[in-house]
Amino acid sequence: MLHATTLILSLILFSAAVIIVLVARPTIMATRGGKILAFVAMFCLPIFCGLLGVSREMGRSKSTAFCLSCHTMEDYGKSLYVDDPTHLPAAHFQNHRVPPDEACYSCHTSYAMFGGLKVKLYGLKHVAIYYLGTPPAPENIKLYEPYNNRECLHCHLGAKSFEEGATHNADPATLPAIKSNQLSCISSGCHDMAHDLAHLKDAKFWKAGT
Amino acid sequence: MLTVNQLDKRRQVAGIFIVLGLVIEALCLIWSTPIAFVIFVAIGGFLMFAGIVLFLYSLVSNLKAAV
Numbered sequence: 227m228l229h230a231t232t233l234i235l236s237l238i239l240f241s242a243a244v245i246i247v248l249v250a251r252p253t254i255m256a257t258r259g260g261k262i263l264a265f266v267a268m269f270c271l272p273i274f275c276g277l278l279g280v281s282r283e284m285g286r287s288k289s290t291a292f293c294l295s296c297h298t299m300e301d302y303g304k305s306l307y308v309d310d311p312t313h314l315p316a317a318h319f320q321n322h323r324v325p326p327d328e329a330c331y332s333c334h335t336s337y338a339m340f341g342g343l344k345v346k347l348y349g350l351k352h353v354a355i356y357y358l359g360t361p362p363a364p365e366n367i368k369l370y371e372p373y374n375n376r377e378c379l380h381c382h383l384g385a386k387s388f389e390e391g392a393t394h395n396a397d398p399a400t401l402p403a404i405k406s407n408q409l410s411c412i413s414s415g416c417h418d419m420a421h422d423l424a425h426l427k428d429a430k431f432w433k434a435g436t
Numbered sequence: 437m438l439t440v441n442q443l444d445k446r447r448q449v450a451g452i453f454i455v456l457g458l459v460i461e462a463l464c465l466i467w468s469t470p471i472a473f474v475i476f477v478a479i480g481g482f483l484m485f486a487g488i489v490l491f492l493y494s495l496v497s498n499l500k501a502a503v
Contacts, residue, residue: 231465238462242455249451252444264447268491272454272484279461279480283473295469353470 234278241271287349293330296356301364302330305421309432314412314420320432323381337380365423375407446494453487 244267247254254260286292294303306319306329315333318324324332335345348370355361382388383405393416394401403409411417422429460480464472 235462235465238458238465242458242462245451245455245458249448249455252448255444255447264491265495268447268451268454269488272458272488275458275461276481276484279465279476282465283476286468287470287473292468292470349470350474353474357471 230282234275234282237271237278238275241267241275244271284346287346288328288331290327290329290331296352296361298356298361298364298367299330301423301426302421304431305423305426305429307431307434308422308426309430310419312419313422313429314417316432320434333377335377336374337376373410373412375404375409375411378411379405443494443498446490446497450487450491450494453483453490455487457481457484457487 244263248260248264248267255264290303290306293299302315305313306316308316311317315329318333319326319329331345335341338344388394389401394404400409404411409416412420457480460483461476464476464480
């Protein structure tokens with residue numbers, strides 16, 4: 227990823243250098259070749275650089291480090307290291323059930339049409355609140371909508387552990403209710419331990435790599 | 437008809453806008469924070485867009501003047 231950034235930066239520097247030469251010596255643009263060069267340098271290259279930059283920034287905004295760079299999210303980041311297999315986000319993060327470098331995005335995106343765009347707009351709203359408004363205390367942060375099972379089923383649907391799990395099949399009505407989002411995966415008594423910030427200070431933490 | 441100086445001036449201003457937009461984009465790519473993304477889109481994007489539009493306008497206005 228660093229390599230991609232370096233390539234984009236090189237292209238940006240090259241474009242800027244060509245434009246600076248054209249600005250410093252406008253007589254170059256008087257010739258036919260100069261006009262073509264000016265069109266490429268002042269129209270094609272900036273658009274290309276802009277698109278590459280947007281694509282790179284969009285990719286980076288999915289990263290766990292990006293989400294946790296806001297102070298408000300610090301405790302949510304810590305909760306990924308809780309050493310408790312019933313703690314849903316921690317178990318997913320630590321066992322690589324989601325890519326660890328895109329852990330927040332993997333579970334908090336919307337796997338629907340334009341879902342990615344929708345969460346990016348939410349993200350911009352978060353940035354606006356963080357810098358221009360009063361961010362809520364971490365424990366008061368709530369989801370915009372109730373968590374949709376679709377996000378879980380994006381990975382778990384069809385998986386043996388989900389389809390043939392004893393609890394999921396104890397009642398024949400349970401599995402269809404989960405699949406139709408009638409019964410939430412994070413219902414009380416099911417997988418309800420998500421980012422338990424209230425008990426974070428008493429929690430035992432997993433130290434990665436030890 | 438536009439004089440060469442007027443035309444050059446417009447292109448120079450367009451060039452400066454685009455370079456500033458590119459510099460902001462480069463800085464935001466290095467400085468990886470959520471606010472950098474907003475600055476890149478809002479300020480960098482605006483400067484590049486303004487520069488490109490001004491450059492295209494200089495081309496069109498020159499074409500009109502020639503006709």
